[in-house]
Amino acid sequence: MSRDMSTFPLPIILDSEEMGKFVYKATSLSFAQDEVGELISHTDTSFIALTNLTLKILLTSKGSVPNKPEEGTNLNKLLELGYSASTLQEDIALIMLDAENQIKRLQDNILSINPSTRLDSIKIIESSLINNSELRLVLVLENQAKQSVLIQLV
């Protein structure tokens, strides 16, 4: 059993109105330290490993890794370049399918992998336009131990 550094959404400073709503907003991921200054880590058999991997693949722009141009998804491009309401559901489904395939391919190459780390499926619970510039995505990650976690991206 080995350990890996954990990533967390890095909270941004909120205005007083947002503070009042008790929301947690982040626009990037970061490593974090514990109270004694050590980097926070998780074991490679934990569910966190799978969540970290999924978020990393989803939020990596395809083509941004120079020696692995196929890695990542087009989610960032979709958000930056705009989307068509008529094809949005299909685009998101294809992106999730792409991410799921990449994760499974990667995990197939790892010799001994714990069922709680191995991805079973990514399910889209909700994908809706809040307004013209905001999109809400609610995903459920399920591992082979049949545990699941809810991820909300806005």
Added chain:
Amino acid sequence: MFNNQLVKVSDVNRVTSALRSVLRTEFPEVNIEEGSNVNDLVLRPMSYLAALIKAQADDVRDRLSLEGIKNSQVADSFSLLQDLASNFLVFPKDAIPAKGIVTFKFLTNATRTIPSNILLTRGDGDLVLKLFDSSSNIQIAASNYIEVDEDGTKYYLFTELFESLNTRDDLEIISGNFDSSVTIPNLVSIYSTSNFLKQNPSQFKNASIEERIKLSLTARTFSTDKGIRALLDEEAIPNIKGSLGIGAGDSEMRRDIIPSSISASEFHSLGMVNVVLKSVLEEKPFDITTSALPNQPIVVPLAISRSGTNLSVVTFWDYSTTQKVRITRMYSSITGTTTCTAALVDVATTLSNSEISLAISDDSLTYKNGVASSGKFNISVASGQALPTSGLFKVDSNLGVVQELINSNDYSTLANNTLAIAANPIQVIIPKVRLITAAGVDVSSVPVVEVKSILSQVINNWSEDTSIGLIDLLTPLTISFSGIATNIEFTQGIDYIAYLPNGKEMLYTTTNSLTVQDTSKQKIADTTTSTYMQELQISDRVLNYFISFDDILVEVM
């Protein structure tokens, strides 16, 4: 500004592998596989940056025009070159991991993978080993196993080079079993059959920094003579007196000759390299259970015995239609001395009851001196006699480790055919060295042990590319005993036995140089031709001399 167009994917991958290997060594508990955060978010960006720096450094190196400065006619160009060279930093190493060959024993020869992050431990975990080349997983195909039969059960062996994570000065890794950090199906055991090699750290620290600075400008490869010497130094291979790269066009390269079945005329295929090691040989006893010598890196079968009694090792050489030359060698386990004689005998002479002789089983193995191979040397005994039961051998333990280095991803090159072989051992026997003392010097006050010590040191540490001359032995003796001895002479000359890679032995005697190329120095002159020696890849520069204290007789008068 960096030019990212210079970066190649292969550079990034190579740097990633190297960084991963370093991280595994320092932090074996950290997950650095593909997909881990450490790999994807830390290692990969670092690799890209390092690859960028490497690309720029390569560019700078190309612009240095070292050759231009070297060949310049300007007076201070040489000191300019020296200043420039000093920028290529070379540091003494504080700690050197021990290296050794580890065998995995399986019940089946199925295709399987050994993960690159495997750790082997022993005892309470004080001793931890990692793969020497841990940049990628090891894929084992069915053809990679060596099949062995033990008491009717078939086992499949796979060997790999490992190194210690611990680098304590006093760490000794002896042969024996290890535990694995990962579970591998059908694995019977993991073990090493010999002790791990480790260079004395103080010896390494004191190695000539100047020499290493020179070598730092040499590409670390096993394809050039300088590269081989640099690499063996860099990897801290212990007990190495010297090394030599033999390649295309060298007279000692015969391995690359295309077989006569394919080509009628002698034709070299080129592209092969022999890494000839002049190691300090280890003395080891092994049991003999078949009609062949044990599967070990044997270079000298010092003593062969049957039920505790040493037997004479005999070599017959064709000489004429009526006579043949017989070389008889006997090692005494009681006195530690070796006696060797050469005689012309009748052509019909055969082995007597207390004698054996050795022959190579396959001619192609002649070109692989010292390389362990099952059933390499067959033992012949007199008719009706039982086979020997044990033997004392001199082995070259460095061969396996260096061959694994050659094969490792770090150093193997495309289509390489590089083989680590042992230099040809020459056992020296000094029947008598006479010191005539100066007037007034008490004969009993001359330290005989010191005479032996000086002679042993010169012979056992000889690493030059030329044969030892009598003057090389006389000079240190004369300097040490000036004022004590008025004359020093080798009254009966010096005898030396050449252990040939085909299992045969040849006795020489000389009064000047300990050469093997001059066949007139053979005890029965010109028993072989010099061409014969050349065909065995032997010349004066690939010899490894050794002498036992007990084989030096000192007379003080």
